[in-house]
Each structure stands twice: as C-alpha cells, then as structure tokens.
Amino acid sequence: MAEGTSPQGGQGLLFLTDEQLRKGIEAMFFAYRGFTADPDRILAEKDYGRAHHRAIHFIHRSPGTTVNNLLSILGVTKQSLNRVLRTLVDDGLVRSEVGRVDKRERHLFLTEAGAALERELSDAQRDRMRAAYRAAGSEAVAGFRKVLEAMMDEDMRRHYETLKDRGR
Amino acid sequence: MAEGTSPQGGQGLLFLTDEQLRKGIEAMFFAYRGFTADPDRILAEKDYGRAHHRAIHFIHRSPGTTVNNLLSILGVTKQSLNRVLRTLVDDGLVRSEVGRVDKRERHLFLTEAGAALERELSDAQRDRMRAAYRAAGSEAVAGFRKVLEAMMDEDMRRHYETLKDRGR
DNA sequence: CTTGGAATGTCAACAAGGCTGACGTATTCT
DNA sequence: AGAATACGTCAGCCTTGTTGACATTCCAAG
Secondary structure, three states, X not given: OXXXXXXXXXXXXXXXXXXXXHHHHHHHHHHHHHHHHHHHHHHHHOOOOHHHHHHHHHXXXXXXXEHHHHHHHHOOOHHHHHHHHHHHHHOOOEEEEEOOXXXXXXXXXXXXXXXXXXXXXXXXXXXXXXXXHHHHOHHHHHHHHHHHHHHOOHHHHHHHHHHHXXXX | OOOOOOOOOOOOOOOOOHHHHHHHHHHHHXXXXXXXXXXXXXXXXXXXXXXXXXXXXXXXXXXXXXXXXXXXXXXXXXXXXXXXXXXHHHOOOEEEEEXXXXXXXXXXXXXXXXXXXXXXXXXXXXXXXXXXXXXXXXXXXXXXXXXXHHHOOHHHXXXXXXXXXXXX
C-alpha cells in the first residue's frame, strides 16, 4: 500500500506505463542538472570545466591510474583527455609519473593543490547528494543506486564495480 | 532489517559515509552515460545532437509551448536554442505558430515527421529505462524517483512537477 | 638484434553546442 | 507615446568532443 507502481512490490513484472517511464526520463534530465550545478559554479571561477572535474575525480579515486585506464573510464579520445590533462599538469594539480615496470605508461596522481581542488568540488557535490539522500530516506537510497546500476552499459558497470571494490 | 544503510529505515538521520556518497556520485555519472547512449546513436545517424533531442522531447510533452517556456525548461540561451530550433523547423520536424491571443509568442508543435522521430528516440530510451526498472524492482523505482527529485534545483523541480501534472 | 605492435604524446583541423553582446521588429502593456 | 516583452539574428568566442597523421619510446617475439 505504500507502493505507487505495482502491488507485487520488489521483484516480478511491473506495470510500467509510458507516462511512468517518461517521468523517470525527465527526472534523470533535471536531476543531472542539479547534480552538476554546484561543481560547475566552482569550476567556472577557476577557468576549468566539467572535463577537468571528471579527470580529477577519477585520478583521486584511483591514484596512479594510467592514461589508458582513465581513457576507458571517461569514454573520450586520448586527444581530448590529453588537452585537459596537460592544463592540469601545467597548473600543478596533477603529477604524471613514468611507469617503473612499464616505462611507456604514465601514472597519474593529484598534487596537494589538485587534492585541494578535488576536495572543494566533491564537498559541494556530496553536500547536495547528502541532502537528497536525507530528504528521500534510506530505503529510497538503496533503490536509487539499484536503478542507476541497472541503467549502465556493461563496460561502465565494470568500471563502476572496480571503483566500488577499491573502497572496501 | 532489509536495509543496508541505516537501522531506522525511511526517515530520520542517515549515517552517510563519504564512500557511500561517492558511490552515488559515480553511479549518477555512469548511469547518465547509459541513459543517453541509445538516443545518441540514433541521433548521430541523422546528424542531430542531444540538443535536438531535448527540444523535441519537451515540445512533445507540452505541445504549443512557447519559445520562452522551452528556454527556461532547457536552461540555455535563446541563441543556442534558436540554432537548434531553426534546423528542426527547416527540416520539417517542428512547426512554429504565431500566437492567437499574444501575437508576439510562437507556439511550437511537432509535425508528423517530428513525432515519428520523437517516438523512435523515446522508444529507445524507454526500453532502457524499463529494463532498469524491471531489474531493480518496483520498490527501487519509487526510491529512485524520490532521490532524483530531491536532487533537483528548485526551478527545475517546478518544471518537473508541471510536466508531471499534465499527465494526470 | 631487429622488428612489430602497444602506449603515449602532439599537431592540425573541424563540429556541436554552450556563451555574451548588440541590434531589429513586432506586439502589448502602462 | 513610450516602455517592456517575445522573438529572431548576426558575430564572435570557448569548451569539449571528434578524425587523421605522425613521432617516440619501449616491450616482446622471432
């Protein structure tokens, strides 16, 4: 009775109207805007963009990651990533270290300044996420994650799970 | 007891670690990629982009909407929207009608061709949404929507609710 | 030891889709 | 009559994505 979508709550077939699906689509659209709004404001002040944020985020999450790995996580071309990475290295936010075992690879790390910016950005983003979680309640949070995970492409889910494991 | 995040399930304070919040952030990032992947493929074939998709989507949802209204939903400048809208009108996907009560306004409608493309795009997007919903279960769906709604900016939530009401 | 292929970096050119600023025109409101 | 509104448009700029071509460096296989 606390449901809204179907009486058989949980598993099994759902009765999904186009309307319900459209609402989900629009919720994704509007929510993603909110999701990026706070970091975007901070980035604009510092003349960086979302691309820089993404690079910084995943370097922070996987210190020492290679360029190729980052490439496949972000899903852009190396030229595109390189442009962003170069400015971050030049500005002293990211350190690129030649691999010791395979010297062709570059391992990426945040410098102190990079870590500081990362903190500033993710604080802002986490604040909103936390507020949304609190407003929605813990049951909602579990469902939120479940649906998002089911929405990912296979490759992306692989990356997502890998990052997940690191934290455990 | 079926919870994972907190013992007081539902309302009240949640114990949210940075790790949990980060996972949510990454889930949003990866899921949004999946969310746009299918329409993007269709659009690429037809030399359109996401901007066209968004315009088409919201014109479909609110037939006869004005340019100004669309502008505030999409959150872009009129120059940006106009570029997109012009190609859609030129290509015969959108019809722009001078307002009868206020002749300064233009009311936007999808033509048959426009409606056909809208269907193709939203079919693809709904298929993924439906699959995700089914995989996650109906309880998850309710939570998903709840968190997303809480994540929106005020203005966006207003638009979201307005679209919501139309369907009822 | 040479050679093929992988990983990386870099140059150039281009496109989509944001943005600002300025201006014109029709229409409506005060 | 004059101000404000709705819309369109021109011009120019930025970010971030794309392709294509090419150099370098290194690993590994023959």
